[in-house]
Amino acid sequence: MCHGIDEIHSPDKPLTTGIFDALVSIASEMGFESIDYNRLDDWRAGRTDLPARPIMFDFDHPVKSMRYEMHDVLSRYGYAGNLFVNTAPMIRDDEALRKKFGECMTWDEIGELIEAGWHIGAHTVTHPNLSKLSVKDPSGEMLRAELAECDETIEKHLGVRPRDFAFTGTSFSTIAKREVAQRYRFGRLWIVGSIYQVDGSKVRYADLVGVPGEDEEDGGPPMAARYITRDMDPYLLPSMEMQALIHEPAAFRVYLEGALAS
Numbered sequence: 001m002c003h004g005i006d007e008i009h010s011p012d013k014p015l016t017t018g019i020f021d022a023l024v025s026i027a028s029e030m031g032f033e034s035i036d037y038n039r040l041d042d043w044r045a046g047r048t049d050l051p052a053r054p055i056m057f058d059f060d061h062p063v064k065s066m067r068y069e070m071h072d073v074l075s076r077y078g079y080a081g082n083l084f085v086n087t088a089p090m091i092r093d094d095e096a097l098r099k100k101f102g103e104c105m106t107w108d109e110i111g112e113l114i115e116a117g118w119h120i121g122a123h124t125v126t127h128p129n130l131s132k133l134s135v136k137d138p139s140g141e142m143l144r145a146e147l148a149e150c151d152e153t154i155e156k157h158l159g160v161r162p163r164d165f166a167f168t169g170t171s172f173s174t175i176a177k178r179e180v181a182q183r184y185r186f187g188r189l190w191i192v193g194s195i196y197q198v199d200g201s202k203v204r205y206a207d208l209v210g211v212p213g214e215d216e217e218d219g220g221p222p223m224a225a226r227y228i229t230r231d232m233d234p235y236l237l238p239s240m241e242m243q244a245l246i247h248e249p250a251a252f253r254v255y256l257e258g259a260l261a262s
C-alpha cells in the first residue's frame with residue numbers, strides 16, 4: 001500500500017513515479033495479478049478462486065497522484081488499485097487539510113479510476129486517531145458519525161456505497177473494530193513498523209493480530225503477520241507500506257517471494 005507520490009512525509013524513503021514503477025514491475029515480472037476486495041470476499045466465501053499469484057494494491061487518501069502517476073503505472077502492467085477515501089479533504093475548503101493531505105482529486109477523477117476498474121473503500125471523514133478517539137468517546141458515537149458521513153458522501157458523489165474500510169494511521173480500537181464490523185466486510189491495517197496504538201496504549205502489531213513470535217530484524221512484525229490469508233480475521237487485514245519495510249526493490253521482491261512460499 002501507499003499514499004501516492006510522496007517525497008515529503010518519508011524523505012529517506014520517497015515514493016517517486018520511478019520508484020513506484022520499479023516496485024510494481026517486480027510484481028508484474030513475477031506474474032502477480034491484482035485483485036480487489038470484491039474478489040477477496042468471493043474467495044473467502046468459496047464463490048471463486050484467486051489467480052495463482054494474487055496481489056492487492058491499496059492506496060489511502062484521495063490525492064491527485066492516484067488518478068495520474070499511480071494509475072498510469074498500474075495500468076501499464078494491467079493492474080488496478082483499491083482506493084480508501086477520507087472525505088474531509090474532498091468537501092472542506094480548509095488550508096490545514098490541504099497542507100496535510102496535499103492536492104486532492106476531483107470527484108470526476110475518482111470516477112475515472114472507478115471506470116478503470118479501481119475499487120473504492122472508506123477511510124473516515126476527518127482521519128481521527130482511533131485509539132485516542134476511543135478514550136475520548138467510549139460510547140463510539142463520534143466514530144459512528146464519522147463512518148456514516150464518509151459512506152454517505154462517497155455514495156452521493158460516486159454512486160457507490162463503500163463496503164470496505166481502512167483504519168487510520170497506526171491507530172485502532174476495540175470500539176472501532178466493532179463499529180467497522182457492523183458496517184463493512186473488511187477492515188485493513190497498515191504496517192510501517194512493529195508498534196500500534198490500541199485503546200489508548202501502545203501494543204505490538206503481532207499481539208494485536210494474534211500472530212506468535214518475535215518481530216523481524218527489519219523492525220516489522222513476524223512474516224506471518226504480513227500476508228492476507230483465508231482464515232484471518234477480516235477486520236485485521238495487513239497491508240505493507242511501500243515507504244517503509246519494503247521500499248527497497250530487493251526487500252519488495254523478498255516480500256512477494258514470501259507470499260509464494262506460504
Ligand SMILES: [Zn+2]
Nearest residue numbers: 060061168169
Ligand atoms: Zn490514512
